[in-house]
Amino acid sequence: MSDQHAHRADLRIDVDAIRHNVGVLAARAAGARTMVIVKSDGYGHGTVTVARAALEAGAGQIGVAALGEAVALREAGITAPLMCWLYSRGDDFAPALRHGVELSASSVRGLREIAATAAELGLVARLHLKIDTGLCRSGCPEAEWPNLVDEAAKAEADGHVEVVAVWSHLACADELGHPSIDNQALRFRRAYERARTAGLGPIRHLANSAAVLTRPDLHFEMVRPGIAVYGLDPVPQDGDHGLRPAMTFRSSVSLTKRVAAGESVSYGHTWTADRPVNLALVPVGYADGVPRTLSGRMSVWLAGRRRPVVGRVCMDQLVVLCDDDVVREGDEVILFGPGDRGEPTAAEWADELGTIHYEIVTGMYRPRVTRTVVGERA
Numbered sequence: 001m002s003d004q005h006a007h008r009a010d011l012r013i014d015v016d017a018i019r020h021n022v023g024v025l026a027a028r029a030a031g032a033r034t035m036v037i038v039k040s041d042g043y044g045h046g047t048v049t050v051a052r053a054a055l056e057a058g059a060g061q062i063g064v065a066a067l068g069e070a071v072a073l074r075e076a077g078i079t080a081p082l083m084c085w086l087y088s089r090g091d092d093f094a095p096a097l098r099h100g101v102e103l104s105a106s107s108v109r110g111l112r113e114i115a116a117t118a119a120e121l122g123l124v125a126r127l128h129l130k131i132d133t134g135l136c137r138s139g140c141p142e143a144e145w146p147n148l149v150d151e152a153a154k155a156e157a158d159g160h161v162e163v164v165a166v167w168s169h170l171a172c173a174d175e176l177g178h179p180s181i182d183n184q185a186l187r188f189r190r191a192y193e194r195a196r197t198a199g200l201g202p203i204r205h206l207a208n209s210a211a212v213l214t215r216p217d218l219h220f221e222m223v224r225p226g227i228a229v230y231g232l233d234p235v236p237q238d239g240d241h242g243l244r245p246a247m248t249f250r251s252s253v254s255l256t257k258r259v260a261a262g263e264s265v266s267y268g269h270t271w272t273a274d275r276p277v278n279l280a281l282v283p284v285g286y287a288d289g290v291p292r293t294l295s296g297r298m299s300v301w302l303a304g305r306r307r308p309v310v311g312r313v314c315m316d317q318l319v320v321l322c323d324d325d326v327v328r329e330g331d332e333v334i335l336f337g338p339g340d341r342g343e344p345t346a347a348e349w350a351d352e353l354g355t356i357h358y359e360i361v362t363g364m365y366r367p368r369v370t371r372t373v374v375g376e377r378a
């Protein structure tokens with residue numbers, strides 16, 4: 001698996017793991033189409049890399065948040081059905097519509113803008129109507145829903161819009177048994193019935209990763225997993241779902257040294273050797289995504305075991321305690337990975353920092369960090 005090239009700061013993206021995870025999710029949601037979510041640079045793994053791997057593994061559709069992400073996927077040659085749900089007032093829908101990108105509408109104004117652009121281009125816009133079932137973020141409020149579906153039915157009759165789906169998003173799917181889940185499902189079913197009454201014939205999609213894994217009754221005709229595609233489990237309390245983390249963050253030792261008892265390490269001298277020890281310098285720091293708040297609270301995998309990082313994490317460097325073990329310049333250092341060998345994981349970083357693994361992986365790709373795709377057909 002590991003190549004011999006010494007890296008400064010590298011994210012290794014395992015596309016076999018992504019394919020495996022898509023297979024796990026598609027099997028869980030057998031009977032439903034799988035829309036794999038690759039927003040925000042594929043959660044830091046690379047939008048196009050992930051989209052390709054997901055489609056190879058049986059995903060039926062790709063989803064992104066921003067219009068620019070959708071257009072970029074088309075320009076990279078991704079021809080599969082592609083949905084995009086987030087835009088700002090004044091955004092130009094023309095490039096996305098020309099590329100056949102399906103858009104979401106949460107309001108009559110949005111619907112009319114999309115329909116008008118489609119009419120100008122002589123195209124039919126494929127629309128997913130979004131009902132707000134209780135997340136109170138995007139989506140059409142229940143009170144305005146009848147108006148939106150009636151307007152959508154009119155636009156469909158005019159020939160510039162096709163309503164392909166009714167959809168919504170869950171607020172607490174990762175909290176098993178949270179009462180909001182059933183409540184949102186009830187509102188969702190009601191909104192769908194109203195759309196049918198207006199003469200629309202859409203499919204339905206509601207389930208994020210957590211609901212794909214724990215709520216088969218909410219899979220409907222399509223599911224929208226994101227985080228689980230990357231091998232990070234949003235509901236570990238539900239047991240092992242057999243997902244494989246796809247991102248490994250690694251570096252290599254750039255300098256080794258022995259220091260005497262009484263020497264202190266890094267800015268602020270927060271750690272002092274109480275005996276002579278070997279230290280390894282690793283050329284990554286908080287500018288490369290290693291949170292400075294993990295100073296004194298993290299370890300790395302180096303030369304066959306976990307070893308603590310001592311002293312402060314600096315902007316560009318950190319120091320690893322190697323006791324009396326001899327490690328060599330160029331030795332691989334794993335900051336986090338799948339955990340198979342005993343190395344730390346992104347989920348461990350998140351727990352230590354009081355956040356979620358989503359935030360860890362989406363924040364890792366930075367200007368000085370390289371990204372290397374590995375896997376059978378990488």
Ligand SMILES: *Cc1c(COP(=O)(O)O)cnc(C)c1O
Nearest residue numbers: 037169208209210224225226227
């Ligand atoms: C991010 C997102 C998803 C995927 O959620 P995960 O928890 O990552 O599976 C699905 N739908 C919408 C609207 C999203 O914003």
